[in-house]
Amino acid sequence: MTLELHKVTKKYGELTVLRDIDLIVRSGELVAVVGPSGSGKTTLLQIMGTLDQPTAGTVRVAGQDITGMPDRRLAVVRAYHIGFVFQQFFLNPTLSAMDNVATGLLYTGTPRQQRRERAAEALASVGMSHRMKHRPGQLSGGECQRVAIARAVVGRPDVVLADEPTGNLDSRSGAAVAGLLRRLNETGTTVVVITHDDRLAASMPRTVRIQDGVIQ
Template sequence: MTDSWFTEQGAATPPSSTATLPPSILHLRDVVKTYHAGDLSVTAVAGVDLVVEEGDYVAVMGPSGSGKSTLMHIIGCLDVPTSGTYELAGDDVSDMDEARLADVRNRRIGFVFQQFNLLPSLSAWRNVELPLVYAGVPRPERRRRAIDALGRVGLADRVDHRPGELSGGQQQRVSVARALVTDPDLVLADEPTGALDSVSTADLLALFDELHAAGRTIVLITHEQEVADRAARVVHIRDGRLAEGQDARLAAATRGLR
């Protein structure tokens, strides 16, 4: 987890024999998720292994029915594996009860959804402060942090506007600010461009680029190749299993040369 969202990057440290890998933010080991309905069993996730390191930017791609949504629910602590382990920033969340999972979701994961999930009666800053309300942060501190978050995503002049007074791209930026306001370990974006036009999509992906450059850890769920290409790494899911793709930015550059 970074101390600030947008920071200047220092000079690169030359590699040495004592250099260590970045800590793992997300580590899934042989994760299986099976659903039961009477005598019928369906395995949606079938033995997934995945490591996402601090500061990584990973896109998970897959068609409908591939297990993509189930995997997202597990990563977001909205569901638990049937078997296997899931560590988030070093803590095993595989067997946590619902109360503990809710606390993890609120404090350690910042969600960005396709449909924004903003409350229409609340101003932008009041929507952004909601995770802090649930965390028991005092109101003056909530307001300060929410307004700062909106400023960081380019909406300093829209803090008192309600969602209906904002464009789709601006509403998604409000949801990004809300995802960041708790300074989470992981930003989890589920089809975040699905409700946006091409201009707003490019704008949002540029914001994710900035967050990644500043050291944020991002996992993006998408079925769109052009969206996945903006990530540093792509993994593909099919029939509940993962396959690592080539470096996304390299792949995009290669297609551009054809």
């Protein structure tokens, strides 16, 4: 699935966060987006993932122009095409790992039992079968991020967008998560990683640098 941004600008009041962004991420790519804090990386990811709309410009997801698309249709695009991994995990502390992962299928109309079966498969793919009944408070940071990745991929999306996925992890756990993302890409999934980690970015085939809202 191709992501295309053409002349994308994003403003919050008088503040311009992104300006005239032209970017194409082709199906099957593994891309790192790097830049200092405040450079616009996260805003770029949110617009690529249809979580936010540009002030100006065009965004296409799998050939569809999603600019100005109603929220209900955007939710369908996300449910079937896009998975998200965030630095803060955003796991529900009251749910088990399995049920947290199963929430990734809530908007696809998948029956509950099938959601749980798919969640178990996704957890197995990230090496977390032995922890699927544990809640986030019983897991390490690296394990929580593995659960978050399982949730991102349980719907078998075309693209996974990861925002600082190793930012809250020690070096060993971070390396393991980076390895999971590479293996996911090897299966054909497009992966875009927002990171300030130059070593992580250097290990990826393509790097996009952004500063002051402009691609360098």
